[in-house]
Amino acid sequence: MPSVIMNPPDALAQRLADSGLRSTPQREFIYGVLMKKRDHPTADEVYARVRADLPSISLATVYNCLETLVQCGLIRVVNFERGPTRYCPNLSPHAHFHDEQSGTIHDIDLPADLLEKVASILPPGFDAKSVEVTFRGKSQPAA
Amino acid sequence: MPSVIMNPPDALAQRLADSGLRSTPQREFIYGVLMKKRDHPTADEVYARVRADLPSISLATVYNCLETLVQCGLIRVVNFERGPTRYCPNLSPHAHFHDEQSGTIHDIDLPADLLEKVASILPPGFDAKSVEVTFRGKSQPAA
DNA sequence: CTAACAAATTGGAATGGTTCTAAGTAGCAA
DNA sequence: TTGCTACTTAGAACCATTCCAATTTGTTAG
Numbered sequence: 001m002p003s004v005i006m007n008p009p010d011a012l013a014q015r016l017a018d019s020g021l022r023s024t025p026q027r028e029f030i031y032g033v034l035m036k037k038r039d040h041p042t043a044d045e046v047y048a049r050v051r052a053d054l055p056s057i058s059l060a061t062v063y064n065c066l067e068t069l070v071q072c073g074l075i076r077v078v079n080f081e082r083g084p085t086r087y088c089p090n091l092s093p094h095a096h097f098h099d100e101q102s103g104t105i106h107d108i109d110l111p112a113d114l115l116e117k118v119a120s121i122l123p124p125g126f127d128a129k130s131v132e133v134t135f136r137g138k139s140q141p142a143a
Numbered sequence: 144m145p146s147v148i149m150n151p152p153d154a155l156a157q158r159l160a161d162s163g164l165r166s167t168p169q170r171e172f173i174y175g176v177l178m179k180k181r182d183h184p185t186a187d188e189v190y191a192r193v194r195a196d197l198p199s200i201s202l203a204t205v206y207n208c209l210e211t212l213v214q215c216g217l218i219r220v221v222n223f224e225r226g227p228t229r230y231c232p233n234l235s236p237h238a239h240f241h242d243e244q245s246g247t248i249h250d251i252d253l254p255a256d257l258l259e260k261v262a263s264i265l266p267p268g269f270d271a272k273s274v275e276v277t278f279r280g281k282s283q284p285a286a
Numbered sequence: 287c288t289a290a291c292a293a294a295t296t297g298g299a300a301t302g303g304t305t306c307t308a309a310g311t312a313g314c315a316a
Numbered sequence: 317t318t319g320c321t322a323c324t325t326a327g328a329a330c331c332a333t334t335c336c337a338a339t340t341t342g343t344t345a346g
Contacts, residue, residue, distance in 0.1 A: 140268035
């Protein structure tokens with residue numbers, strides 16, 4: 001019975017296999033870290049978190065694995081100014097709000113129709129593979 | 144007669160003075176470089192260009208001056224991924240299109256009403272000081 | 287089970303853009 | 317002049333990231 005529904009439990013192994021890549025503990029734990037606390041950690045932060053489970057992992061591996069996950073389309077990279085690259089588990093279309101005070105990142109839902117309107121400002125001859133909308137400012141500590 | 148109209152000739156000196164800063168040859172030439180070829184040069188590129196006129200300028204000074212011009216609101220910084228910071232003389236609201244092939248940047252006019260619509264997706268409690276819209280993809284060599 | 291191969295991980299060195307530091311210069315003010 | 321303060325300079329330092337060469341691990345074939 002090949003038509004078993006494959007749920008998140010091993011979306012990762014699946015995706016990796018699809019790309020001819022192996023499922024390794026390092027990749028699994030790093031993916032787990034991203035899925036568990038769905039913020040926007042830097043490679044260093046991921047490194048710190050994953051070391052709880054894999055004390056001997058190297059930072060180079062963290063970079064490698066994150067890159068792999070990005071390739072597989074399981075996470076995304078986000079950059080602000082020239083700060084360290086952050087990794088984002090949210091795959092649905094959204095903008096980012098960068099709180100200058102706290103340095104935290106908030107995902108802002110980006111309606112499809114607006115996304116379209118934005119894309120439509122491109123003159124003919126421009127073929128965009130991706131659009132990015134980023135806000136900077138301050139946000140209420142709020143609810 | 145103090146009410147002489149001060150045109151671009153020395154917008155720079157004016158702005159600097161307003162901020163209690165001095166007009167220096169380095170600042171003038173760097174500003175000139177940005178105004179003349181209105182692309183999106185990196186600090187290194189600015190360095191290269193300005194050395195034609197000021198062979199003994201240092202890279203540190205280029206960074207310093209660019210930062211000063213940014214502070215005065217005469218130019219803007221633009222970042223793509225983690226590539227070197229670029230400097231943009233276009234002060235009107237616009238998006239950036241980053242051509243992945245050639246690495247070139249194109250300014251895309253961003254209508255005020257669209258900018259507003261984009262800003263309006265922010266939930267209450269978010270106070271944006273700036274919005275950035277960035278496209279990545281390929282563009283026709285075109286007209 | 288073992289050999290052989292490919293993929294992944296590792297630590298450390300190297301890179302590249304940017305910032306820092308300390309010393310020197312320049313221009314204005316008393 | 318002396319003294320200030322702003323500015324410039326060269327080079328060192330920094331930091332995130334990538335590269336490298338050497339293991340280690342996993343997989344496959346015999």
